[in-house]
Amino acid sequence: MALAAAGRVLLQAGSRLGRREVVDGARRFANKRVEVEADEAAGIAVMKLKNPPVNSLSLEFLTEFLISLEKLENNKNFRGVILTSERPGVFSAGLDLMEMYGRNPAHYAEYWRAVQELWLRLYLSNMILVCAINGTSPAGGCLMALTCDHRIMADNPKYTIGLNESQLGIVAPFWFKDNFVNTVGYRTAEHALQLGLLFPPAEALKLGIVDEVVPEDQVHSKAQSVMAQWMAIPDHSRQLTKNMMRKAMADNLIKQREADIQNFVSFISRDSIQKSLHTYLEKLKQKKG
Numbered sequence: 539m540a541l542a543a544a545g546r547v548l549l550q551a552g553s554r555l556g557r558r559e560v561v562d563g564a565r566r567f568a569n570k571r572v573e574v575e576a577d578e579a580a581g582i583a584v585m586k587l588k589n590p591p592v593n594s595l596s597l598e599f600l601t602e603f604l605i606s607l608e609k610l611e612n613n614k615n616f617r618g619v620i621l622t623s624e625r626p627g628v629f630s631a632g633l634d635l636m637e638m639y640g641r642n643p644a645h646y647a648e649y650w651r652a653v654q655e656l657w658l659r660l661y662l663s664n665m666i667l668v669c670a671i672n673g674t675s676p677a678g679g680c681l682m683a684l685t686c687d688h689r690i691m692a693d694n695p696k697y698t699i700g701l702n703e704s705q706l707g708i709v710a711p712f713w714f715k716d717n718f719v720n721t722v723g724y725r726t727a728e729h730a731l732q733l734g735l736l737f738p739p740a741e742a743l744k745l746g747i748v749d750e751v752v753p754e755d756q757v758h759s760k761a762q763s764v765m766a767q768w769m770a771i772p773d774h775s776r777q778l779t780k781n782m783m784r785k786a787m788a789d790n791l792i793k794q795r796e797a798d799i800q801n802f803v804s805f806i807s808r809d810s811i812q813k814s815l816h817t818y819l820e821k822l823k824q825k826k827g
């Protein structure tokens with residue numbers, strides 16, 4: 539119920555943004571920041587993140603992503619989604635730092651609700667989600683991958699993945715932490731979260747952050763073959779199993795959603811946290827020059 543209501547708000551937000559859908563033979567639809575190649579006969583869609591330069595999860599991106607996902611969820615012909623980046627090299631730079639820096643409390647609250655919504659929708663999706671990680675994927679980018687049922691990462695040592703929040707002077711919220719713990723185990727998560735570690739593909743595979751590492755040019759074909767394997771399982775048994783495994787963790791956020799938003803707003807509004815974000819943003823800029 540809560541999810542449906544939030545979804546309606548996002549749909550309204552989407553129409554406020556005035557995005558026009560481009561429908562190409564009913565097989566491809568796109569808004570500005572998400573491209574969907576939808577093969578209805580096969581029941582599979584490829585969702586490509588395209589929010590240049592680094593696929594950061596801005597409020598507009600989150601809104602467009604959720605609308606695209608909802609379209610697929612509402613069409614019972616679609617059983618599986620492959621999530622990837624339209625720009626190889628960066629899967630997603632995570633949450634958009636500019637949404638969390640120098641804004642007002644109402645904006646922080648709106649943003650955080652959308653971040654929660656993305657996580658809940660992906661984590662509880664009835665569809666099979668396969669993540670084709672074709673680039674670097676820190677923090678919120680890693681979280682998005684962690685919601686998927688299977689993760690394939692390109693074998694490029696330049697790419698890293700992990701929850702690096704503590705390096706920015708911020709804290710991974712409890713549901714980021716829970717999702718990570720459930721994936722890699724408590725000790726690995728405790729160690730990696732405190733140090734804010736980002737792992738290259740081989741290490742990420744060893745720790746279980748990703749399920750497979752394949753040559754870069756094979757990420758998409760591998761994602762298709764993994765999808766075929768998952769599609770061979772009857773939906774009802776797979777979905778019931780997924781729900782059994784995931785519901786408790788999602789419910790834990792749902793029941794304290796408003797408190798989590800308030801925590802985020804008061805945490806991110808602190809002068810000390812804003813200073814940390816400022817320093818980190820400056821560091822990103824200096825890296826360039």
Ligand SMILES: CCCCCCCCCCCC/C=C/CC(=O)SCCNC(=O)CCNC(=O)[C@H](O)C(C)(C)COP(=O)(O)OP(=O)(O)OC[C@H]1O[C@@H](n2cnc3c(N)ncnc32)[C@H](O)[C@@H]1OP(=O)(O)O
Pocket residue numbers: 591592594628630631632633634635636674676677678679702703706708709710711801802805806819822823825826
């Ligand atoms: C008592 C306890 C209470 C606890 C309460 C808890 C409450 C919650 C706390 C808050 C939790 C918030 C959670 C946040 C999770 C996140 O996701 S934070 C984001 C983390 N992301 C990163 O650290 C990635 C940063 N970016 C990079 O490392 C690099 O950009 C890259 C490796 C992804 C790509 O490198 P490259 O291709 O060389 O591009 P750049 O030149 O670095 O960047 C281009 C351009 O993009 C800007 N940018 C990069 N990342 C972001 C981002 N995440 N958001 C916004 N903008 C970003 C970068 O600054 C450049 O901009 P300019 O061209 O200079 O304008």
